[in-house]
Structures are given as C-alpha cells and as structure tokens.
Amino acid sequence: MLTLVLLSVALSTCVKGALPPPCDSEIYCSGPILHQVQRAKLFNDDKHFVDMKLRETPDVVLSAFRNLSSESLNATVPPAKLQEFLKAYFEEPGTEFESWTPPDWHDNPKFLEGIANQELRNWAKKIHILWKSLGRKISAGVRDHPELYSQIYSPHPVVVPGGRFRELYYWDSYWVINGLLLSEMTDTAHGMIQNFLHLVDRYGFVPNGGRIYYERRSQPPFLPLMVERYYQATKNKEFLRAALPALEQEYRFWMQNRSVTVEVNGAKHTLNRYHVQVGSPRPESYTDDLELAEGLTDVGKEQLWMDLKAGAESGWDFSSRWYTDGHIHGSLGDTGTSQVLPADLNALLCRNERTLASFHRILGDGDSAALYDQNAARRLEAVESVLWDVERGAWFDFNLMTHSKHLEFYPSNLAPVWAQCYSRPEMGEKAVQYLKESGALQFPNGVPTSLRESGQQWDYPNAWPPLQHMLIDGRLT
Template identity: 25%
Template sequence: MCQRNRYQTKRLKYKLRNLLALCCSMVSTVYFYAVPNEIAAENQSGCKPINKVVFITDADNSLPNPLSTPAEEYTYDSDGINDSPSRTTKESAIGHYNTYWRKTLRFLPLDSADYIGLPYPYTTPTLRGNTLFAEMYYWDSYFINLGLLASADSSQLLQAINNCNNLIYLANRFGFVPNANRFSMCNRSQPPLLSGMVMDIFCRTKDTSWLRSALDAVAKEHHWWMQNRFTSMLPIRFSPITRPHKPVGQDVHLMIDDTVLAKHEENEYIAGDLSDTNPIKETTPTDRILKAALSLKYGLNHYGQNADEIYLQRFSRFLKQRLGTEFDSLLEREAKDSVFETQRERQSKGQILCKHMLAEAESGWDFTPRFDARCESIAALDLNCLLYMGELTLARGYAILGEKHISKAWEKTALQRKKTMHKTLYDKSTGLYWDFDLANNKKTFVPGAAQFMPYFTGLAKQDRKSTLALLFLCDTLITGFGVIPCLPVSNRVLWKTQWNSPNAWPCLTHFAAAGIYNYSHHSNPMLKIRPKTTRLFYSIRQTLLESFLGSVEKQYNQNGKFWEKYNLYSGNLNVQNEYEMPEFMGWTAGLYMYYKR
C-alpha cells in the first residue's frame, strides 16, 4: 500500500510539473492566429478542429493568407535558422530536435498540380531542402506526433493537433487517408493509425466536440477499408450447371487464386451468408457498423491498391529502376509467352505483380520478402490488428460521448474481428499469430516484427501461452539494436529489400517495446505472470530501448543527423537501401523524443 501511495504521489508531481510548464509556454513569445480557410470548410464535411490555427514566431511575423497564396509550398523561417546549418559545435540530439523541428513544417493550403492542399501546417519526415519525403505521410505522422505530444511546449502540442486535423481533412475529402498528400499517391493508403492519433490528442485536450468530429472521420476511414480491402472466405453454393458433379446446395469452398484477388472490385462487403436474401439496410447509424460485424464472421482485410493501367505501367518502370535486375527477371517470367494465353492475358500477369508491389507500398513495408510479392493475397496481421484497435477506439470514444448504442455496435465489431483472427491467424500449437494466405487458404508462417502487433493492440490472448509466445518472439526477433523485420525465407523475392535484415526500423522497435509493456504484469494486473517473468520483460524492453536510443545518439554525435534506419547488429549506418537515405527526422526523431521525455 505504501509503495502504491508513493507511486501516486510521484505521478501527481509529474502532472503538476507538466501543467506548470504548459502554462509557462502559453505566455512565451509564440503567438497563435486563426486563419480562415474556405476550402477547408467546404471539404471537411462537418469536421470541427480544436483550433483553426497556424503559428508564427518572432522571426516570422507574417503568414500568407491561405485564400490568396498561389498553389506553391510555403515553409517557415524557423527562428532565423539557416537552411544549411553548420554543425561544428556539438549539441545534444534533444537540443537538435528542439532547434530544428520547425524546419520539417510545410504549409500548402491550396491544391497544386500534384500536391493536395492541406488546411493546416503539416510535418514532413525530412528537413527543408531534401527532395525525398517532402510530403506529409500517413503512418509516419503517428510516430512524429508521439514526439510532439511528449513535449510540454504548447507549439508542439498544437502542431500535433494540426497534423491530426490534416489527416481528418483527407479522410473526409477522399473517404480514406492517402499514402501522402499527393494526388499520385491517392491510389493507396497506409497502415490505419488515425484512430491512435485521435485518442492520443484527446487524452491531452479532453475536447469532446473535436472528438466527435474526429471519430466520424475514423469511422469513415474504417468503412473504406471494409469496402475496398476486405475479402470474404465464405463457402460458395454452386448450381448443377456450374458444378454438375456436386449435389445442389452442397457447400464447396472456393479457392481464390491471385488473379481473382487482383480483380477483386466488390462494391459492398458481405453481410451474412451469400444466400441471405434480406441483407441489413442502413437506416440507423449503427446499421453500417453491424454490417461490418457480420462481414467479419467470414473474412478479413488485406492491403491493396486502386491504380489504373497507365499508373501501373509507370510503376513497373519505377520498380525496375529501384529493385534491379532480379525484379525485372521475375516480371518477365510472370508475363512469359504461352500458347494458351492471349497477349492481353500475358500483359495482365505483369500488371498483377505490379499491383501486389503497390499493395506493399500501402503496407508501409516497401519492399519486403514477407509477402512473397503477393501482398494483395495476404490478410496482413498488422493491418487487421490496427483495424481492431480502431474499432476499440471508436467504441471507447462514443462511450465517452454518451453514444452507448453506437459504442456497443463498435465493441461488437471489434469482438467479431478478434474471434475471426483467433480462428484464422492464431496457431494453437505455438501461441503465435501469422499472416494468412487468402489465395491458398493457409497461414504463411513467415516470422517477423509484425507478430508483435497483437500485443501492441491488445488483441493477443491474456494467458500463459501468449506470454511464452511473446518471450519467444523477443528471443528470436530482438537483436542488439532493434527488431528483425522479417526472418530469412525461401520464396520468389530474390532482390534486395530494405524491410528486411540488417535494417532496424524505429517504428518496429516502438511496436515491440509497447507490446512488451502492454503484456507485462506492471501494466496489466489481469495477467497472472510470475515476478521473475515480469522482471525479464522489463529487462528486455529496457535493453531494446536503450540500444535504440544509444544508436541514434552515437550516429548523431558522429555526423549531427538523425537517420531513417540503422543497422540491427552494430547500430551504425551500414544498412540495405533501395534509395539514397536522406537526413531524416520523422519517426526516428519522434520516437527518440517520446522515449527520452
């Protein structure tokens, strides 16, 4: 009891200290101006941000009017910081972040030829001057926001809100959040982390009016994933005409091959059995949610794309340049001549391969041997875990708003997804979750960092077998300086990939560290874990984070920069690249500040 009181006292002191720092920062030399934006008001469909603001500093006392600024990029003159700073004097990595985080900001309120205008300043993964990653990327923003929200600086808090509001705007405008704010990237999304960003911000602001509009955008995005990235695994009934050797009414499981999945353009996800003549009609706010719950009895979600033929041809040329001759040879094998196929069918084989690779771009893992270059055919474990997290967030959020009937419907949807994932992706013999091959109706059994996602989202079973499985993952996948993205596997991916060993990605390190924390006895008293195991989990997590932070600091001390990824075994920059790695803030700086603060 005494120990608990000491813990509560310490926590109260921490909250008071943060509150005092926040109050002090509010009266600093940073000013906040409301900026009218008719374009945002027209396209946001009822989205009500907490603050329609952009911020300026003493060094930049004029902002462009979003209604009169031409469609070109506007960047902040961040406190007079030079575009090419000389780093002859050593400064800490934390000091570097606090000095240069504003140089990752862009402001483009109007659409241009390729860029999608956003109503608020947004954070890019790289500093101004880099040609790579000069856009706002979807899932990168989640990790960037973790670093911003960990600060007591009000300007960083408001920039985190700006980032989230921009994603809400995109979800309301397009029905989903594109890969980045470019029209050429609107044929795919990225891992759905908007729900996590929304709840992170609400926990800081407690603004229920903003939460309501934000949850509506999250629900809209969820509907898009169910409409466009859902595959049913239902048995299909055949008539004597189509299958004369089967009795009428007998269930036959349809084995869906890659070609069928690639052409999968279902406009409505399935509601109940295919023989159901009375599907649910959407007459109340909960009908669409219950429809999703029924669908999840029979299927799961996968990554995909919506590219047209012209884009796929361009993407094919891009892949040949980025991945080299090994990919080119596979593309030729896929499109090889056959006396049984027309020219159109031979070309479509190459296009299907490009569609799978574009789906990998939607997964964020571009590119990896994890999916065997068949990403559209795989019910990805991480995707379904994140959608489960989104459903729980929607249930929790609407409960906070007093919408109990909607909350219950989302809770039912989350529970149904959890049941289907346990039935389909869970392996009872090992206690591990795996990706599922929809085309061949089996688990892929490719070990990798995605297997931490059930622990990150709280989907994994809370029993001793899951605890032992987590210990096995830690022992197998965690190295000296990060988490192995994908263990060696024998498949048709023969080219060098960056989401593979020896690369340590900060985002995967975070998923693993958070998953370990969620399933330790300290954070989850419902788990019956022995004290020895609890101490072991704590030690594993602490070692992982210290090695990650240490590698970031060591490389910063050597060259004065943050980087996109590091080496798994040495912590240096000896990594496998598919492009020249630029100086990077993004998730590296965000997670560094999150764990340091």
C-alpha cells in the same frame, strides 16, 4: 481444412482496361509525358519528375507535348528535346511550399528534464530541434490552382519525414504526432490531424501521402490512434465529437474495400488486407515497375503493379513478407501483397474498433459503442481462428493463394500484443516466449524487420523505428 469464401472483388482476375487510373492527371499519373520522361531516366529518382510544378495549364502542356511528339518519326522524343520541354513547361520540386517554423516550438520541453543521462538528453534535444526544419506550409497557389501541382492541398502546415519525402505521409505521422505532443507542440499536432480529417472528407480515406499519384492507395489506418493521443493530451471533447464522423467514414472504407471473408471449420470470419486495384506502374517508381514486369503477360503485369501498390499501402515497401513464391527463393517480382491477410493490419483495426467504441462512450452514445465492441469481438475471434498458431505462440500472416500461414519471423507477428487483440493472458506470455526463441532479440541495434536477407529494405538487417515502438509499447522486450 480451411475453405475460402471470397468477396466478389477479392481475388478476381483483372480485366485489361477495366481498372481505374492511378489518378485523373494525364501528366502526373498516366499518359505519354509520364511514360517518355520516366523511360528516358532524366533524373536519378523517378519521384523528381512527378513532384515538378507545371508552368502552364495541363491542356497547354499536353498540346505542346503532342506537337513535340509529332516531330519525331517514331513518336519517341529524344532526351535532349525532353529536357528542353521540361525546362519550358515545368519547375523544379519544392515551389509548392512556403518556409514555416512551427510557432509552438520552444527550447526546453519538460520531457528533456526527465532524461538523466546527459548524452541522451543532448541527443533528444537535437531531435527536438528537427521540428523546425521539417515543418512545411503548402502555398496558396496549390489551393488556388491545384491543376498545376501534384501536391494535394491541405489547410494546415505539416511535418514531413524529410529527404525525398517532401510531403505529408500517413502512418509516419502517427509517430510524428506522438513526438509533437511530447514536445508540447499541441497546436501543430492538432493541425496535422485536421489535415487528415480533411483528406477523409475529400477522398473517403487517407491517401498514402500528400500527392495526387497516391490517391488510389492508403496506408495503415492510424488516424483513430492520432485522435486518441491528442484527446489524451487535451481532454477536448468537442474536438473528439467533430473528428468522429471522419473516423467512422475511414473505417467503412476499410471494411467495404479492403476486406475478405474466410471460412474456418464452418465459421465465416471477415479480415482485412491491402488491396489497390490500379494496374499500372507507380508514377514515383515508374521505371522500376516497368522493368520488374518485363516478360509478363498484360494480365500478369497489371496484377504485379496492383500488388506493388498494395505493398506501398502496407508501409512495408518492400519485404519478403509479401512474396507469394516462397520467402526463401522469392524475389520482388513475386510480390503478391493483396493475397495476404496481415497480422498487424488486423491487429490495428481491432484496436481501432475498440478505440471508436471508447470515443462513443466518452460522448455518451452507448448504442454505437456497443456496435464497435461487437465488431472488435468478431475481429478478435477472426484473428485467433485464422492467424493465431497455438504451437508457435504467435500470429502469422495468412496467404489466400496457398491457404496457409507465413511462418517466417517478422515483428508484425507480435502486433496483436501491442493492440491488446487477444483473449487469454497465456497468449501474450507465449508471444513473449516466441520472440525470445526467435533469436531476434540478440541484435544490439533493435529487432530486425525479418531474419531473412532479401535485399529489400523491410527485411534483415534493417530495424525500423515504428516496429521497435510497437514491440516496446506491447511490453515484449
């Protein structure tokens, strides 16, 4: 029988008015302008508005909107008036960037020579060329007048995912940096990592992305592995020494703000989860979140909005994986991400603990290395005690509400193999057998994110590249 001992903040019922705002901006993160503009659905994508630049200071814009609202009898500004207001006080998204081509890009990196198939080599070269179109340099205006932007200033140019994702994103950038190093773009990769270290210095952790409306949530903590990849490529010990304090600061953030203690058979184990205590709609998906919460109590709305943000923090936004009301019959409104101890997050933190130990050994600090080794050993014991299923041969997310494992197939069930976070070789062998018997290898375009078609993008039939890489890197396919 499993007994739960939760930290004081773990599953507390939220109290209306006690939660922090998504950020300090009364325009981009909360307040009547955000509410009315997004409710009016003036744009096809809610992210459009919160990425617009102010033409005037926030106090001037807020005052102008109060005057505009006072002209309306019911305080709801008509859409036409809102359009005029936006034209007068906002600029279109994109003005926060300057054109920039990575100066270390060149035509023929060595990895292309290693691709024997001409068709695949041509395809790889097209991918390599994309670096030139995905580079962004944040303008000096963002640095000098941050109050006019939702963009967070970072001192070095960035490589962005593209499309509506105009800014830097956290866990995406791990694979970006791997690709940059493969393309011999070491300077660009170094700048990307320096940006993340800068964000940790500023916030104590890495936000979800480079916008102020992401300031209260993070993403899977891949920064130690970014630093590891760069060190492997350069053997630059001074870079490693300078980066280490920020890596340790981020690790403390996850342990102090995203951890839960559980008790199994009389032994207590600490594991981590995604948890964002901001009970309001996501600014970049404002109307979706409002509509999803219709009919709920105020407390229910706040809890759902917190769990949607936690789902965004996971990177798996969204998936049946986070449903609390059963994966078969659940829906997005049943999202309860903060009630889940994820197998992949804990595998990643296990790998991070070992990576931090190795960094300290490289730098000659054996005592600190031993402490992180101990943390990794405790994590390994916790992962095996709470998440490992010996009969099925895989690791499963654990639900804190139902006190049970989620037994659906997700590639994350194999993450401890990728992270080398298991104690006995036969566990890895069982995991390979589990994957073969799951039926997930029968799809020619990659292992699907789940085997359940929920309509969410992190479910069947989609197969996301990071998950394919983790499976292949773990030698599971």
